[in-house]
Amino acid sequence: MNAGIIGTGHYVPEKVLTNHDMEKIVDTSDEWIRTRTGIEERRIASDDMDTSDLAFRAAEDALKDADVKAEDLDMILVATVTPDQPFPSVSNMLQHRLGATKAASMDVAAACSGFMYGLITAKQFIENGAYENVLVIGVEKLSKITNWEDRNTCVLFGDAAGAAVVGPVSDDKGILSFELGSEGSGGPHLYQGKEDDLLYMNGREVFKFAVRQMPESSVNVVKKIGLSEQDVDYLIPHQANIRIMEAARQRLGVPEEKMATAVKRYGNTSSASIPLALSEEVKAGKIKENDLVVLVGFGGGLTWGAVALRWGK
Ligand code: ACO
DSSP states (O other): OEEEEEEEEEEOOSOEEEHHHHHTTSSOOHHHHHHHHOOOEEEOOOTTOOHHHHHHHHHHHHHHHHTOOGGGOSEEEEEOSSOSSSSSOHHHHHHHHHTOTTOEEEEEOOGGGHHHHHHHHHHHHHHTTSOSOEEEEEEEEGGGTOOTTOHHHHTTBOEEEEEEEEEEEOTTSEEEEEEEEEOGGGGGGEEEOTTTOOEEEOHHHHHHHHHHHHHHHHHHHHHHTTOOGGGOOEEEEOOSOHHHHHHHHHHHTOOGGGBOOTHHHHOBOGGGHHHHHHHHHHHTTOSOTTOEEEEEEEETTTEEEEEEEEOOO
């Protein structure tokens, strides 16, 4: 039995903060942000909307898309570094709010790679026959931990949620291979400060790591199933910076129009970025039955993860 994505969903807050708006907050320019990162605008959640509220909306969207009822969920996995509070976990809160009466629930902490870690965890439970329907969500309210006085970081991030329902699919479909990894020695390059709870990043070091890791992991998952770069139909990379994404795209030789570029409109939404981008491409009808899709992410930890999946049920 193979596990695959049988439904996707997402939610973004209404409030848009453009690069021109950022010029009024810190010493920056639309030109700098666009050329260095590809970001044009980002979404910011209102004060009365916390991480679990964003996650709830994306979950509802994904369940509807999968035609799965909340009470039929066996497990809820939420990847986030910005939970409402340390515990109960966001997944516990969602279990109650969705009415997922029989679902086990836990949060996954792997920073921006969290959705990939959640997806691969879901795959294990489905392929060993223990569970049938697992809801995996990537969600962040990064605006809570953004230092709005630090131009090096505040221009990069945004709030959003993305979700996928993972379930059994036919043998030739679904997640065909994966790679997960971590490099704790790189922890000091990207972390949340213990004193002030704010996000700190050594952009140059993270950049170097990401342009090496994303192309390498993307190629590895394709090789694991005996295929080559030319066989990849669609690329959904972590939406952190268009220059890093381009490195992965060019290494695989995927045409520009076959790579999700949600980063332009939402910035870096950490764990939400991959499921958000995937959900948008699916809703736009860009990912077709039988497409070989590569999802690849990297993030704080340092961590990374990639899958090669054959789209369809
Ligand atoms: N506006 C204007 N100037 C700026 C800004 C800004 N918003 N931010 C930094 N600068 C300045 C710097 O101060 C520096 O000036 P200096 O040379 O006088 O010191 C100059 O721009 C160049 O800085 P660099 O670090 O060389 O710029 P670079 O081209 O590397 O781009 C960036 C910076 C975009 C942060 C890049 O390093 C990057 O994308 N790194 C990876 C970040 C990432 O992906 N993080 C998230 C991963 S995990 C997760 O998703 C949470």
